[in-house]
Amino acid sequence: MTHPSGTKAGKSAPKNRPTEISPARKAAFNILEAVDRGHSHSDDLLRGKAVKALSAQDRNLATALVLGVLRWQIRLDHQLQPLLKRPNARLDSEVQIALRLGAFQILHMDRIPARAAIDESVELAKQAGQRFASGMVNAVLRKLALLPREESAGASSPDLEAAEAFPQWMVERWTSFYGLAAARAICLHGQNQPPLTIRMATGASEAELAEDALAVFPGPLLSAARTVISGDAAASTSFQEGRIRMQDEGSQLVAEVAAASVPEGKVNILDACAAPGGKTLILAERNPQAHIVACESSAPRFDQLRHRLASYAAQIECRHADATTLNDDAAFDLVLADVPCSGTGTLGRNPEIRHRLKPEEFARQSERQRALFAAALRAVRPGGKVVYSTCSLEPEENEQVVAAVLAATPGARSVSLRPTIEALQFGSILAPGAAGQLLAAMTQQGALRLLPGTFDTDGFFIALLERIA
Numbered sequence: 001m002t003h004p005s006g007t008k009a010g011k012s013a014p015k016n017r018p019t020e021i022s023p024a025r026k027a028a029f030n031i032l033e034a035v036d037r038g039h040s041h042s043d044d045l046l047r048g049k050a051v052k053a054l055s056a057q058d059r060n061l062a063t064a065l066v067l068g069v070l071r072w073q074i075r076l077d078h079q080l081q082p083l084l085k086r087p088n089a090r091l092d093s094e095v096q097i098a099l100r101l102g103a104f105q106i107l108h109m110d111r112i113p114a115r116a117a118i119d120e121s122v123e124l125a126k127q128a129g130q131r132f133a134s135g136m137v138n139a140v141l142r143k144l145a146l147l148p149r150e151e152s153a154g155a156s157s158p159d160l161e162a163a164e165a166f167p168q169w170m171v172e173r174w175t176s177f178y179g180l181a182a183a184r185a186i187c188l189h190g191q192n193q194p195p196l197t198i199r200m201a202t203g204a205s206e207a208e209l210a211e212d213a214l215a216v217f218p219g220p221l222l223s224a225a226r227t228v229i230s231g232d233a234a235a236s237t238s239f240q241e242g243r244i245r246m247q248d249e250g251s252q253l254v255a256e257v258a259a260a261s262v263p264e265g266k267v268n269i270l271d272a273c274a275a276p277g278g279k280t281l282i283l284a285e286r287n288p289q290a291h292i293v294a295c296e297s298s299a300p301r302f303d304q305l306r307h308r309l310a311s312y313a314a315q316i317e318c319r320h321a322d323a324t325t326l327n328d329d330a331a332f333d334l335v336l337a338d339v340p341c342s343g344t345g346t347l348g349r350n351p352e353i354r355h356r357l358k359p360e361e362f363a364r365q366s367e368r369q370r371a372l373f374a375a376a377l378r379a380v381r382p383g384g385k386v387v388y389s390t391c392s393l394e395p396e397e398n399e400q401v402v403a404a405v406l407a408a409t410p411g412a413r414s415v416s417l418r419p420t421i422e423a424l425q426f427g428s429i430l431a432p433g434a435a436g437q438l439l440a441a442m443t444q445q446g447a448l449r450l451l452p453g454t455f456d457t458d459g460f461f462i463a464l465l466e467r468i469a
Contacts, residue, residue: 402445
């Protein structure tokens with residue numbers, strides 16, 4: 001016997017139970033919402049309390065989802081658009097994020113069943129207050145999952161697919177500056193998770209890393225760098241006790257160049273924009289007799305810096321100050337001016353930058369960078385050196401800043417980094433074969449440019465100047 005409702009007699013109709021959302025997908029959705037609204041950066045949120053409370057497996061999945069969606073967001077939107085009933089319609093943020101999360105899993109995560117990706121994306125939209133749009137999310141993602149992979153992904157090479165995940169104006173800039181091959185390499189590098197690089201500080205040993213189940217291999221540029229192949233570096237005894245630190249190899253190189261640009265002995269060093277402190281620690285390790293002043297203008301970052309450098313209080317003086325306001329004229333033998341910048345060299349690590357950055361912002365960044373660089377030159381004594389660096393790929397923040405400050409400072413001159421690179425090689429600070437790679441990456445003016453894709457590091461620009469009067 002069957003009731004009019006269609007259910008068999010004696011049995012109740014099944015309830016429409018909501019799909020259970022995994023903690024990883026829920027955390028990823030919340031982070032992507034916050035990033036989309038401009039409330040915070042993905043890097044900070046992925047290290048926040050909500051993510052730390054997840055299991056290791058869920059943390060890894062949440063991280064992969066957040067960074068993957070942000071890296072491929074432009075291309076994902078392009079792939080989803082023709083599947084909408086109204087392709088030009090403006091979607092609410094919650095709906096757009098649910099679609100992106102589902103599409104990323106379908107197209108880029110082979111181990112996740114399409115059904116799980118679709119069902120949980122639909123439920124995420126519902127729980128975000130978009131119940132009426134959840135049917136559309138379901139229909140669009142189902143269409144996407146049924147498309148042949150070649151059609152859904154687009155029949156193009158990996159480097160072209162990567163280029164399509166960046167704003168066109170960025171790719172056009174890099175192509176004009178560095179050539180098509182280098183621009184494609186930058187884009188391809190930006191679509192992959194950067195390697196986890198550690199620095200072997202004093203007392204660190206690979207035997208101890210092995211005891212902590214960390215598998216590593218030597219870094220390509222620096223003898224103190226290691227790339228982690230497997231294992232949890234953050235949970236290792238070496239990390240907890242400060243014998244290893246997590247730091248991109250390009251960032252380490254900036255500090256090594258600075259440390260090698262000052263004579264040994266009781267010298268004074270200024271790290272003008274010191275947070276988070278990784279470069280300051282290298283300066284202290286390489287110059288144990290030096291007195292180092294570490295400046296930071298941001299109050300939260302200064303607190304983090306002071307805490308991190310607390311054990312070096314006898315050598316490092318932390319100052320909560322804007323380096324442009326310092327009155328220590330001609331007081332230092334070396335100034336490291338690793339200045340705030342657009343961060344276009346870190347797009348693999350900080351993928352949302354590509355969605356926020358506008359071309360007109362380079363002029364604003366450049367103005368601040370010139371002020372910091374000029375202050376650094378004032379702070380160094382005659383005969384002293386200034387290392388200027390950014391993690392930007394843009395000439396407005398690099399060569400043009402150096403040229404403008406030199407033009408306004410008759411008592412300063414540019415110095416080629418060739419002798420510094422050779423000294424680092426002679427001192428076994430560089431890894432075997434690295435000197436040749438670095439010399440090939442020097443600019444005509446003697447500065448050093450690390451392009452992502454050419455080097456397996458973040459992108460950096462490093463210039464050396466000397467105050468002669």
